[in-house]
Amino acid sequence: MDEPWSESSTYYFTRICCFLMKMGMKFFSNNLKREYLDKVLNIDYKSFGKDIIITGYSGPNWFVTEDLREYFYNKKPDRTRYPKQITPEEFKKHNFTKIFFLGEDHDELLELENEIRKAVGDGNISLLFANEGSLEVFSANCNKAKAAEVLLERDGLTLKDAVSFGDGLNDYELITETGLGFAMGNSIYLLLEKLTDTEVIESNAEDGMAKKLRELFNL
Numbered sequence: 001m002d003e004p005w006s007e008s009s010t011y012y013f014t015r016i017c018c019f020l021m022k023m024g025m026k027f028f029s030n031n032l033k034r035e036y037l038d039k040v041l042n043i044d045y046k047s048f049g050k051d052i053i054i055t056g057y058s059g060p061n062w063f064v065t066e067d068l069r070e071y072f073y074n075k076k077p078d079r080t081r082y083p084k085q086i087t088p089e090e091f092k093k094h095n096f097t098k099i100f101f102l103g104e105d106h107d108e109l110l111e112l113e114n115e116i117r118k119a120v121g122d123g124n125i126s127l128l129f130a131n132e133g134s135l136e137v138f139s140a141n142c143n144k145a146k147a148a149e150v151l152l153e154r155d156g157l158t159l160k161d162a163v164s165f166g167d168g169l170n171d172y173e174l175i176t177e178t179g180l181g182f183a184m185g186n187s188i189y190l191l192l193e194k195l196t197d198t199e200v201i202e203s204n205a206e207d208g209m210a211k212k213l214r215e216l217f218n219l
Contacts, residue, residue, distance in 0.1 A: 030142040031095045032125065039119045040137055041092050045101055048115065049108035055083055056091070056099035065091050098138040106132040130168035131188050145173035163216065165201075165209045166191065180216070184208055 032040075045052050053071070055064045062083040069082055103109050113135055116127055126138050144166075149159055160179040166172070167184040169191045175181030175198060183195050185203035192200065202208030213219065 030139045031097055032099070032137065032139050034095070036120050036124050037096060037099075038092075040099065040116055040125070043112075043115055043119060045112055048112040049103050049105055051105075052101055052103040052108060052112065054091070054099060054101055056094070056096040058094040058096050061094075063091055063094065097142075098136060100130070100134055100136040102134055104133060109133070109135045126170075128169040129188055129190055130170050134168075136170055143173040144171060145177040148174060148178070163213070165212070167204065169194075182209075182212060 031037075045054060053064065053066060053068060055062065055068075057063075062081070063086050064083040065086065065088045067085055072079060072082055101109060101112060109129070109132075113127055113129075116125075116137065120127075123140060125140050126136075126142065128136050130136050145159060148162065148164070152158060152162060159177045162178040163180045163182075164171070164174045164178040165182050165184060166175045167187040169188060171183075172191060172194055175183060175195065181198060183191060183198050183200045185200055185206065185208055187195075187200070201212050
């Protein structure tokens with residue numbers, strides 16, 4: 001899911017669920033701590049791969065530091081929203097709920113991941129791959145399960161009342177903490193390595209989630 005917002009939804013949240021909004025009012029937000037964010041942003045990520053790009057969510061805003069309209073169009077031609085380009089200097093001044101590094105070479109991103117861990121230290125941030133080409137950086141105490149818990153509590157429900165699906169390593173907590181959790185057939189290998197006892201269903205391209213929901217709820 002590439003779009004951070006959907007005008008047809010009641011709730012809005014980023015892919016890592018560190019910022020939630022309802023009816024134009026923010027009610028859940030968890031930014032990266034400034035001291036750790038600065039260390040990440042001061043890394044010369046281009047030295048690990050000249051084609052690696054950086055983008056980030058600052059509240060409801062989506063920023064990039066290069067002209068990437070063609071890049072994002074090629075990834076999803078039917079998208080209706082594009083990030084706003086700002087200068088690298090402006091980018092560093094913002095607070096972010098999430099930043100992520102995109103690249104076609106997974107090995108380059110793995111090397112960058114190691115450099116970020118060395119610079120920031122273990123446990124101070126969450127550093128996860130949504131897929132092999134997307135390295136996400138966000139608050140250490142933020143994940144999709146915690147954001148889902150906030151939403152469910154508003155309706156008197158708990159995580160155990162929910163069904164979840166995921167394909168990225170950032171879905172691990174959600175899949176393991178909800179009542180039922182499933183991994184998609186197209187999941188990144190890093191997630192499948194951790195979910196050895198979780199049912200793997202058909203991929204997104206095969207409508208695996210829709211099929212499983214019909215099965216579970218006799219639709």
